[in-house]
Amino acid sequence: MKTPSTSPTSSTPLRGTQPHCQTCSLNALCLPLSLKDTDMERLDDIIRRGRPIQKGQLLFQQGETFQSVFAVRTGALKTYTLASNGEEQITGFHLASELIGLSGYEADCYPLTAKALETTTVCEIPLPQLDTLADELPDLRKQLMRTMGTEIRHDQNMMLLLSKKNAEERVASFLLDISQRYQRRGFSASHFRLPMSRVDISNYLGLAVETISRVFTRFQNNELIETQGKEIILRDMDALYEMAGLVSSTHCEKHDE
Amino acid sequence: MKTPSTSPTSSTPLRGTQPHCQTCSLNALCLPLSLKDTDMERLDDIIRRGRPIQKGQLLFQQGETFQSVFAVRTGALKTYTLASNGEEQITGFHLASELIGLSGYEADCYPLTAKALETTTVCEIPLPQLDTLADELPDLRKQLMRTMGTEIRHDQNMMLLLSKKNAEERVASFLLDISQRYQRRGFSASHFRLPMSRVDISNYLGLAVETISRVFTRFQNNELIETQGKEIILRDMDALYEMAGLVSSTHCEKHDE
DNA sequence: CGTGGATTTGAATCACCTCAAAGGTCGTGG
DNA sequence: CCACGACCTTTGAGGTGATTCAAATCCACG
Numbered sequence: 001m002k003t004p005s006t007s008p009t010s011s012t013p014l015r016g017t018q019p020h021c022q023t024c025s026l027n028a029l030c031l032p033l034s035l036k037d038t039d040m041e042r043l044d045d046i047i048r049r050g051r052p053i054q055k056g057q058l059l060f061q062q063g064e065t066f067q068s069v070f071a072v073r074t075g076a077l078k079t080y081t082l083a084s085n086g087e088e089q090i091t092g093f094h095l096a097s098e099l100i101g102l103s104g105y106e107a108d109c110y111p112l113t114a115k116a117l118e119t120t121t122v123c124e125i126p127l128p129q130l131d132t133l134a135d136e137l138p139d140l141r142k143q144l145m146r147t148m149g150t151e152i153r154h155d156q157n158m159m160l161l162l163s164k165k166n167a168e169e170r171v172a173s174f175l176l177d178i179s180q181r182y183q184r185r186g187f188s189a190s191h192f193r194l195p196m197s198r199v200d201i202s203n204y205l206g207l208a209v210e211t212i213s214r215v216f217t218r219f220q221n222n223e224l225i226e227t228q229g230k231e232i233i234l235r236d237m238d239a240l241y242e243m244a245g246l247v248s249s250t251h252c253e254k255h256d257e
Numbered sequence: 258m259k260t261p262s263t264s265p266t267s268s269t270p271l272r273g274t275q276p277h278c279q280t281c282s283l284n285a286l287c288l289p290l291s292l293k294d295t296d297m298e299r300l301d302d303i304i305r306r307g308r309p310i311q312k313g314q315l316l317f318q319q320g321e322t323f324q325s326v327f328a329v330r331t332g333a334l335k336t337y338t339l340a341s342n343g344e345e346q347i348t349g350f351h352l353a354s355e356l357i358g359l360s361g362y363e364a365d366c367y368p369l370t371a372k373a374l375e376t377t378t379v380c381e382i383p384l385p386q387l388d389t390l391a392d393e394l395p396d397l398r399k400q401l402m403r404t405m406g407t408e409i410r411h412d413q414n415m416m417l418l419l420s421k422k423n424a425e426e427r428v429a430s431f432l433l434d435i436s437q438r439y440q441r442r443g444f445s446a447s448h449f450r451l452p453m454s455r456v457d458i459s460n461y462l463g464l465a466v467e468t469i470s471r472v473f474t475r476f477q478n479n480e481l482i483e484t485q486g487k488e489i490i491l492r493d494m495d496a497l498y499e500m501a502g503l504v505s506s507t508h509c510e511k512h513d514e
Numbered sequence: 515c516g517t518g519g520a521t522t523t524g525a526a527t528c529a530c531c532t533c534a535a536a537g538g539t540c541g542t543g544g
Numbered sequence: 545c546c547a548c549g550a551c552c553t554t555t556g557a558g559g560t561g562a563t564t565c566a567a568a569t570c571c572a573c574g
Contacts, residue, residue: 083421085502089421102409103410103413106402106403106406107406112413131399141398144402145359145362145363145391145401145402145405147363148402149359149360149364149405150363152359152360152405152408152412153368155409155413156360159348160340160346160348162463163346163460164344164346167530197551199552199553209552210530210553210554211531213554214555245340245341246341454521455520455522464563465564466521466522467522467523467563468562469521470521470522470523473521474522486521
């Protein structure tokens with residue numbers, strides 16, 4: 001019983017059954033979003049469901065031939081790029097319903113590595129079939145491009161974070177980002193389990209592990225959060241939003257000034 | 258005569274004529290890439306060519322309704338996002354033939370602002386028509402997705418740069434990136450004119466202006482580069498590649514180890 | 515030729531990093 | 545069930561690369 005019942009990862013839709021997009025509880029968040037039933041069936045036909053991959057295992061590796069994109073069904077992964085000196089930079093964490101691998105679209109091989117943070121199941125979508133289907137189903141094509149657009153905006157927000165924010169602002173932004181993503185999935189926005197280690201967080205945020213730890217402690221002393229290992233409770237989300245520099249949504253608001 | 262003949266920006270294809278994709282010298286780099294002649298004509302039909310925008314003018318602004326994507330015909334622009342505290346983070350510089358605005362695809366308004374770094378002409382592609390055409394021309398759809406994939410990989414490289422590289426490595430990476438992009442366009446890889454100010458470079462690289470200036474002088478003292486205002490000559494590209502941590506191409510190589 | 519902005523240079527400061535070590539946690543096997 | 549070891553997390557002390565502040569110099573442009 002390592003994960004308490006509050007943990008989002010403990011809820012695994014479709015475990016043990018042969019899953020289909022039509023019956024998947026994530027289809028309103030995932031690629032089938034906005035697809036008609038008949039279209040969803042065609043997408044469903046090309047999707048391959050593999051056995052779970054264990055914590056620490058790779059889904060694909062930087063440099064391998066680009067063959068498929070993946071949707072996370074349960075669990076969580078991190079994706080990272082390798083610098084030539086061997087250092088890794090985590091570019092994203094991926095929770096259930098999120099799509100991985102589209103960034104390799106143009107290239108013939110994956111530009112990054114995907115590693116499971118815990119036991120994870122994914123839906124594999126082979127590129128050739130997806131490509132064909134994208135030409136035949138306008139809704140799917142739009143959804144793919146929307147996904148890529150979202151990824152670009154995420155990465156550009158990270159550039160701003162890495163370039164302009166201090167340690168506390170980075171951690172606050174990170175916690176709220178995770179919070180929002182869990183909320184979208186119907187979980188608590190304030191009480192959840194971080195699937196990644198402190199080291200992963202520090203790498204992602206461009207800080208030293210020790211700094212993450214110190215900021216967490218400081219946030220606890222100021223009663224902004226409570227932590228117990230990977231479990232975390234956001235106690236003062238307003239203050240965190242303030243600190244993160246996110247009044248509500250950072251982009252796409254009418255500017256009036 | 259502010260720009261010498263070596264300057265890439267001094268060569269303006271199609272100036273003064275009513276331009277078309279079919280005759281544009283950039284069509285092998287731009288969106289029409291890999292389009293059949295008949296398809297290119299259909300794309301050409303929906304493209305609007307406006308009057309030049311002057312240095313400092315905005316092409317579009319964060320928060321405005323998302324209506325069009327743009328291809329740079331001549332000149333250069335920067336795109337940047339605004340943090341809630343008003344600070345701007347430059348997310349990219351855009352030279353001739355490059356596409357701007359696709360990152361807004363999902364959203365209903367532009368997630369960033371585009372400002373001209375010099376007098377610039379663009380081709381405007383209204384979204385509704387582009388969207389329709391993308392459903393009808395598989396090659397165009399693929400090209401759009403390739404462009405977005407390239408953008409994602411660029412941004413993820415920037416994340417690595419901002420998170421892991423020191424000032425010298427950042428500047429070296431930046432100079433080589435610009436160099437490669439000019440080279441693709443048929444200009445010198447070692448002798449070119451930087452269209453952006455030092456302030457813009459510093460913002461983009463997540464450093465203070467003073468740091469950029471100091472690194473430039475250090476590079477000059479070590480005979481890696483020569484600078485004369487915005488003109489720059491790369492004297493020792495091997496050393497710069499070494500320093501940037503780019504042996505050749507950073508991603509997408511077979512890893513053997 | 516003068517003005518305002520951009521660039522360069524210098525000196526002092528600081529936020530975060532590195533190094534070092536103590537505590538915790540988790541999985542494993544006796 | 546408990547002990548062990550490996551790894552992760554936390555805390556402390558000291559160092560540093562880049563920043564900030566200040567000022568001189570250069571440059572484009574009217």
